Amino acid sequence: MSFLLIVSAQSTVQLLNNQFDSISIVPQGSVMEIYAQNVSLSNSIFRGFTFSSAGGALNLVLETLSIEECSFEEHNGLNSDSSGVLKIEDGNPEENKVISGSIQNSTFTGNAAPYGTVISAEDLSIQIIIHNSSFVDNHATAFGGVFSFSRTSSSSILITQTNITQTNNNSTVFYPQYSAFAVNESEESIQISNSTRLTAIGQVVGNFIETKGVSKTVTTFGNDFMYTAKIASDVTSNAVLKP
């Protein structure tokens, strides 16, 4: 029992126990744009979004993001500059705050976009924790990665007990140097540990991490990390998985 309980100190936009299915934006725009301090998505299904926007399917301008028990399935970024499922932005970059994100017990399956198919973040400082989640067959159809970080500073992504599986072929991957993680001119720490598995299967398996531009620092470390690259017998690319 407390003397005084203030529940409004950190107000949040909450989406819980919802289902969003087969939503299209024509000709351009994100499916959702949320500008708020805190955003929480839980126990919800997001399926079958089609959109054309550099802001991605969910354009989130915030300070903290929490995703728990959600599934994101079969979203398609259509035009050439579309990012993917989650585009995270800093609404007040002059304040130099660190944006924090947490993804737990969630799945991302069968999504496609030119870059940042699952998460893209640009021009910010962000710390993301992903735990006990699954990323299966999310395709970067052009120049970027499934996770894309561009011009980030003092940023990190920690992935634990998570499955990342890519089954690719030439019809789904048009850029053979696509990668699971694309880091561009960023200061980024990628830590993968505790039974996380990254599996790439198919004709084009891409790279594990691709760095472009003048990235300041990109470090990767972890333990108990398992990866497998199974190149199909009719492989047409010599790109391989590089841990």
Next chain:
Amino acid sequence: MLDTFDRDVKIGDNSIFFISIAGNFFDTVNVTASSDSSVVIEDYQMPYSSINISNISFKSVTSEDTFSLIKAVNVVKTYFTKHLIEDIDINGYFVLYTGTVTSNLFIESNTLSNSQKLSFFSLQGDQCNLIRFQNNQVSDLAAQQTFINVAYGAMTENLIFQKSSFNTIIVANDPNDLCSVEFMKINIKGESVVMEFRCLKIIPSSISTFEIYSAFQLVDTKCLSY
């Protein structure tokens, strides 16, 4: 004179003022340019009062001009519940809500289906305190503007969307309009209002330190005593 005094005291204390609009049917309506909405409530802000708008059926409503089914401006605690909306062809919103302060707004258990150009709701104002949107079923719609639009300068209690289903919705802006549209746009421009306590003194001392720290966001602890 005494009667007047008594009534004023009641108004100031716990009187409840209640407006209910329920159980109406709008069927096969072609709206002309003389109106911008079917139901309008404006400037109802009596303390301790609430408004209930429920169980209205809108079916086969058409309009060539901008038109909303329900319009509310500067009203207090409001419930929009259990409406049935189908076969609508209007360029507007089911609920168009504007007000300086939106406090306790509930949009619950509504069903929208098989409609053209209709968007769900637009809420705009300076500040919102507790907006709850739940148990709504929406399917087979083609909208021409942002389908769910929430824009406030600040938020002091959570904005909650829950237990709702959206299926097969196309948001396509007017071909003459170059602006992008979204299915859902939530724009809380300012930071959430945080209550601050400075130079706080708590008496008696039977409250544990743990409870105090869990209960407050302490801004200036230097002068905290308890």
